[in-house]
Amino acid sequence: MSLVLFAHSVFALPFAFIGFFLAVSTTDVEFRWSLLVLMLVCMVTARNAAxxxxxYLDRDIDALNPRTAVRDIPAGRVTPQQALRFTIVNCLIFVVATYFINPLCMALSPVALFVVLFYSYMKRISPLCHLVLGLGLGLAPVGAYMVVTGQFHIVPILYGLAVLTWVSGFDIIYALQDEEFDRAHGLNSIPANFGGAKALRISEILHVLSFILIVLPIFYIEVGLLYYLGVLFYGGLLVYQHRIVSLKDLSRVDKTFMTTNGVASVVFAIFYLLDLASGHWFF
Structure with missing residues (x-):
């Protein structure tokens, strides 16, 4: 649980529920507990593997960084071999789970795994690493919709893009803590490559885009008052996290990264699902 920071599942998992119940409420496919369980298995195992x-890949870098030296592998609580075996087992479970869902999910399972695993290499290649992380989490609503329908649809794609820009934005804020370390060790991040001030502006732009993408589904699906309240809450927390972080004081970055963003995704999903439930009964 510590190795994979299981609590961080709170970022993408709520949007997976959004994609799943969007499919149930807007198509003729009936709710099935088995599909919900399989979707959760895929979410957990893909994230565990990632x-x-x-x-595993960053173990030597983590050992050099005082902020990350306490992580499980450099601290000796988990061996690199154990972490690699854990990765492989979770990848296998993920692929097997997709086999029992539908042919499209099975066919695309290697693509999904490639995206979430390739992120680990990106910091060595490009400052776009934050966007790749966002893409990995952004697959959640798209994949969950496909679990139910076996098809793509514009609305879960909009939610996926909203997650991509949201996660990328707050990961840039999180990376401010390692700006000097990354620059000194030749690692790529937007703060290390462009400086803290520009990084914050890029993060703000990404979060504006995320808010716009959260609004756009109202032109494709019927929503009620609760949805709009969820949108306002989501937007308010995006603004809040930028107000409490500055280059002169990064002490609140952990609070921004975990608490604010975790609350944003969970509360928005709750408002979304309550809005759906006000017009649909799933069980």
Missing amino acids: MAFNR
Whole structure:
């Protein structure tokens, strides 16, 4: 649980529920507990694999950084071999789970795994690493919709893009903590490559885009008052996290990264699902 930071599932998992119940409420496919369980298995195992592989690949870098030296592998609580085996097992479970869902999910399972695992290499290649992380989490609503329908649809794609820009934006804020370390060790991040001030502006732009993308589904699906309240809450927390972080004081970055963003995704999903439930009964 510590190795994969299981609590961080709070970022993408609520949007997976959004994609799943969007499909149930807007198509003729009936709700099935088996599909919901399989979707959750895919979410958990894909994320476990991504995080464990990241920790495995970054173990030497983490050992050099005082902020990350306390992580499980450099601290000796988990061996690199254990982390790699854990990654492989979770990848296998993920692929097997997609086999029992539908042919499209099975066919695309290697693509999904490639995206979430390739993120771990990106910091060595390009400052666009934050966008790749966002893309990995942005697959959640798209994949969950496909679990139910076996098809793509514009609305879950909009939610996926909203997650991509939202996660990328707050990951840039999080990376401010390692700006000097990354620059000194030749690692790519937007703060290390462009400086803290420009990084914050880029993060703000990404979060404006995320808010716009959260609004756009109202032109494709019927929504009620609760949805609009969820949108306002989501936007308010995006603004809040930028107000409490400055280059002169990064002490609140952890609070921004975990608490604010976790609350944003969970509360928005709750408002969304309550709005759906006000017009639909799933069970």
